[in-house]
Amino acid sequence: MKSRFSTTPFPDLFQAALLEFVGTTFFLILGLGGIQSAAALRYASGEPMGSSIEQTLYISTCMGLSLLVSAWMFYRVTGALFNPNISLALLIVGVIDPARFVMYCIAQMLGAIAASGIVVGLSNAPLAVNTALTDTTYAKGVFIEMFITAALVMAVLMLAAEKHEATPFAPIGIGLTLFAAHLWAVYQTGAAMNVARAFGPAVVTGFPDSGHWVYWIGDLLGSLLGAGFYALLKHYKYWRINPGQDASDHRQSPTDPVEKAKESLNNVLSNNSGESPREGSGSGTRASPDEQEGMGRALYPERRPGESMV
Structure with missing residues (x-):
């Protein structure tokens, strides 16, 4: 049964939310599990849990690769959002409807709690995957989380919601965006950029950090911010600024530089001698104006607003 809040029948919507719960749990088990394993090794050896460069790289790799793998497996099933902040951005730009947004947010929050519980249950060390501010203020933490979340939102909207030649490979770019954002923010904020990622471990450990609100406001x-910037790009038809960047037709590639130089030289010599350029000189037969216009319409039709991954 459909309603004004959803274009999807409720049984299908419930099934999608259930699978989004599974996908979110899988993503965070892999990501948080890797971080917890490193923490458990340090805990067992008695080494200090410092924020070294090695640890930052390890955490960034765990989360980035986990999202890449999980999103690639689930993005044709549910859209592989795994993040209430991504769900909110897609709601704002009209990719998902309110009912799917609510169901997905519930599924993502529950998935984060389940993943955190599984990770700590399978570890011999205390859960060490909470996000927390380090050597920064609440205000700076909010802005850091805002910028890295906006970067992730833009990656999802431009690589997955927008349909183009590289859309099937969107999980790679999204995973790398998460990795890059972690490199910056792991030390300062823990790099949540996902309120569910911060919420799940906090629930399991009893909210040990008083600055947990930073991840709700900043994200x-x-x-x-990410959805607003994407809306501006769509409104001003960004694809007209640099057309052809996502074309796959080899005829849109640059012409042969050697032939281009020979054609230019021939034109210069012909102008100096007062003769017209020889027919057929240069890079070869060119398409007629009508053929070029038809080719342009085929390659660059007016694009529609971004469609949902789901």
Whole structure:
């Protein structure tokens, strides 16, 4: 049964939310599990849990690769959002409807709690995957989370929601965006950019950090910033600024530089001698104006607004 809040029958919507719960749990088990394993090794050996460069790289790799793998497996099933802040951005730009947004957010929050519980249950060390501010203020933490969340939102909207030649490979770019954002923010904020990722471990450990609200406010602002910038790009038809970047027709490639130089030289010599350029000189037969216009319409039709991954 459909409603004004959803274009999807409720049984299908419930099934999608259930699978989004499974996908979110899988993503965070891999990501948080890798971080917890490193923490458990340090805990067992008695080494200090410092924020070294090695640890930052390890955490960034765990989360980035986990999202890449999980998103690639689930993005044709549910859209592989795994993140209430991504869900909010897609709601704002009209990719998903309100009912799917609510169901997905519930599934993502529950998935994060389940993943955190599984990770700590399978570890011999205390859960060490909470996000927390380090050597920064609450205000700076909010803005760091805002910017890295906006970057992730833009990656999802431009690589997955927008349909183009590289859309099937969107999980690679999205995973690398998460990796790059972690390199910056792991030390300062823990690099949540996903309120569910911060919420799940906090629930399991009893909210040990008083600054947990930073991840709600900062990531919310990041969703708004990323979605707003994407809306501006769509409104001003960004594809007209640099057309052809996503074309796959080899005829849109640059012409042969050697032939181009020979054609230019021939034109110069012909102008100096007062003769017209020889027919057929240069890079060969060119398409007629009508053929070029038809080719342009085929390659660059007016694009529609971004469609959902789901």
